[in-house]
Amino acid sequence: MTNGVFGGDRTKKQSFLGGSCVLLASALVTKIIGALFKLPLTNLLGGGGMGYFSCAYGLFLPVYALSITGLTTAVAKLTAERAALEDHAALRRILKLSLWSFSLMGLLGTGAILLLAKPFCRYVAENPDAYLSVLVLAPAILLGCVSAVFRGYYEGLRTMYPTGLSQLAEALTKLVCGLGLCRYALTHPAVVLRYLPPGTTPLAAASAAAVLGVTLSCAAGTLFLILRHVCIWDGIPALPRQKPSPVSDRALYRALFAVLIPVAAGSLITNLTNLIDLATGMHCLNTAIRKAPVSFAARFADDSAPDPAALANFIFGSFSGLAVTIFNLVPSLTNMFGKGAIPAIAAAHAEQNRSAMQQDSAAAMLATGFLAFPAGLGISVLAQPILQLLYPQRAAEILAAAPSLQCLGPGVIFLALTFPLFSMLQAVGHAPTTVRIMGVGVCCKLAGNLLLIPLPRIHIAGAALSTTLCYLVTFLLALYAYQKKTGVKLGIMLFLKPAYGGMLCAAAAAFSYSLLLGRLGNNLALPAAICMGGCVYLFAMWLMGIRLATLRGRT
Template identity: 30%
Template sequence: MMEKKNRFMRNAAVMFTAMIISKGLGAVLKIPLGNILGGEGMGYFTTAYSIFTPVLSFACAGIPTILTRSVAELSATKDYARIAQMRRCSLLLAAVLGIAGTLLIWLAAIPFVMYIANSPESLPGVLIIAPATLFCSITAVYRGYYEGLSDALPTALSQIIESVVKAALGIGLSYFVYYNGAHLFGSEQAALPYSAAAAILGVTVSELCGTVFMLIRSRGKAGRFPESTVKTDRTEIFGMCRDIFMKALPVSLGAAASNLLSLADMLTISNCIDLSTYIFPGYWENNAVLAAVKENCTGVGTFMYGCYAGMIMSVYMLAAAVPAVVGRCALPRLAYAAGTGERGAVSREMKLLIKGTSVVTLPVTVLMAVLSEPILDTLYPVRATEAAVSAPALSVLSAGGITAGLLGSVFIIFHAYGDFGYPIRITLIGGALKLMFNVIFVTLPFMNISGAAVSGVLSNTICLVCAVREAKGRFGLSTGIVRYSLPALVGSAGCGIGTYLFFRGLEGNAGQIGAMLISAVLGAVMYALILFIADREDCTEVIRLLRHKRA
């Protein structure tokens, strides 16, 4: 038992470290890329991602999840022959789905960029990113296989390799094409679509590198079992493949559905912004920032979409990754408690999940909301217009970020009970709400892309309320979100007010960057003190969860 616990701790530590490195390197790619491409170029970049991500999620999410669970169960009985069969069938399915996904993106590329995204310049990037679906599908199966064996190191190493190659190659190729393409295409503005496509090429090559690493790893000693050689007839292989696919289908659909929010943004932001400039031309001409946008770019809608999806979301996702760590730490414990049927154990683990999500998410999102303007000015120093347009939207999105974190935590409760269907349905509802709210709010010129942020917060809040009610009715559980989150809410309010006052007081003497860093540290200290006074015992328990030392 102690050995299993220690292994879980090691794997969690490895995965957390890899996540930090990968997210950091992801920011290293997108933030400099935003400075190179600007809002319009990032619009081309993110448009390619918007068709790629749902296809990738469907191809990569379900099969590795089922494989991880099956390998974990089979390894307990040392049924290595069956494990080898599962891996072989999973790789076969992944290859089929990866090839199908690649072909689907290629076939849909022209109608997608012409009639859906309304961005013909994005076509090169869409075509280049398609093969990454195949590479990611195969890599994901190997990751699921090793995670089922309680070996997180291959997953972590492959993620780091991908992130390093993606950042280095993506930035390098994009920079080269942008600053040398002016001679070929006539201007730097004309080179933007190809510079964005060059960055996408770095993404595709990085996924290939991750796949090659996993293939090499699997052929070494660490990837083999002494009893892995087994003869299997075609009928048995077909039956196993069908069984894996049917089990994986709900998970894959859920993962694809989770990307509907970004798809809703792609479908609406650019078109609604263009509509807004047509309906309310006076507002766009009289507002200094928006007038500069109209004057300096060829596509206002693409520019604003690039600011939101390429710049704002790149920064916001650094904070959004925090509650995911809590969920991954809490899921095994909550699933075990749910399996025992002990209501008291389930309630304790659920309380820890909700409280942990609130404690670690709220201060990060509040700091980002208060300091959105200096953060964007610091990260995008050569893109003043983009930073000015993006700051209000980042503030709104960050201020409501806790709703997304808590919604993910409630989904963890359903997953612990083996219910993957309800999160899919509620996510689809959230996507539809986001689509509707975007059409209303983004079209309003005084909201523009801040309207997309408001839409996201509103849709997440509605979905959270529905999910909490469903959990109470289905499992007889009261999540106690308000009660468990209250100390963190009080602490984050003090953190936000203190940070704002510190920043305004220091900005004139310490400069913007110095004032931002000092005020963030002082605000975090205030949060910790308030939280420790208000809820000392439970905060200690949350720290134990995150450090994986809870008894």
């Protein structure tokens, strides 16, 4: 096979670890840039403004998942299989068919957002001021569909650079446009409100301006991928030199949608956890506040506390804007190991190479656990210091979000470990299994919210507890299903060593922080404690025999 088939830049095909590292590096950079966007944004908007911002995402993410998330996986899997068989003609047709089909799907998704925005904000989320934020996010559905096709195509060819660079373009655009537009709306409210519907508040306008920056970032990423594909050869031989493909267009469509439908449904169900929080959080918080109004008034009695009438929106915005932002950081990075494993495991499955599947599966899970355990446990023990470092001017928001972040720490681990399991199940043709598993998890999430959030002593921390329970159940079921359906063995020692090392890391970090806080203050004591915990963790893993070689898949 020619190297160019897998290398859109005329490079050799990337191994599982190589591809994962490219995605991980790009994700790390984009997450740093994303933090530079989200942290100042939260400090600008506060709990109330982040309530509007989160409401937009509550409706956007399920539609995005249904129309976009499965596309990259479906296109990548089918492309990897055809490339492994050197069916070059089919590769061109996969790209063409996917672009036409999924652009139409993107238009439908955008239309759904536009139609559902007002009734959703008014009757489901009970947050009508978030309407503008939802509207300006709608075009991102169409743009995301186009970019997802190109990303899946090149990931299937096992070159991850287009995905990484397009994510970087998106992150930079979001940082510049999102913060710039939000700040302008806050500092020039009279100018901005002239062009908005009567009754729009300055905070709602600023939230919509920030969301507009997100839509513009999707446009930037899509434009980069289109220009790159037009200007740079993808490595596939020219049409006159291609052999006719034995696969018809109808068969390609069937193969695409056989993966897309269950993957998209599974991703939809996954994102329903956000929608469940939005649909039940405000209502259940109002119930808790009515049960103990004096307790809530005393808890948020300082000058930075919101108006009592907006208390539920403030608490929910603090939870989603502060705690959930930190919670999502680690899984979004470790998810790259699952995405990087898809082409390698799909190819090994097509070749019926059980040994290769075992090696790459173990490498993906160990690499994920290597990062997830110390990060998740560290977040739990240092939740309040982390929030104080990132949001020093938001004392009331920290008070609302810190208990939730402590409860979300273990959930970080379970969610991070679930991602590669789902990716590998999808790669070997068992995508419907992920839908059923996530359905069980979503039921746990819904039940937990309804039972725990109305309790005044727990309130929004109940959403965090139910999230952790949801992903614990999901992880255990996914681990059992993958081993049963593939015969791959992922023993307990694969998780026990990083778990033990993670506990040592968290204990060392917490102990160091308590010693250094009085002398250095939070801003210096926290980074020093994290470094101390990291050193203890790396030394413990070295003693237990975890080396870079053990994290590698096939080269």
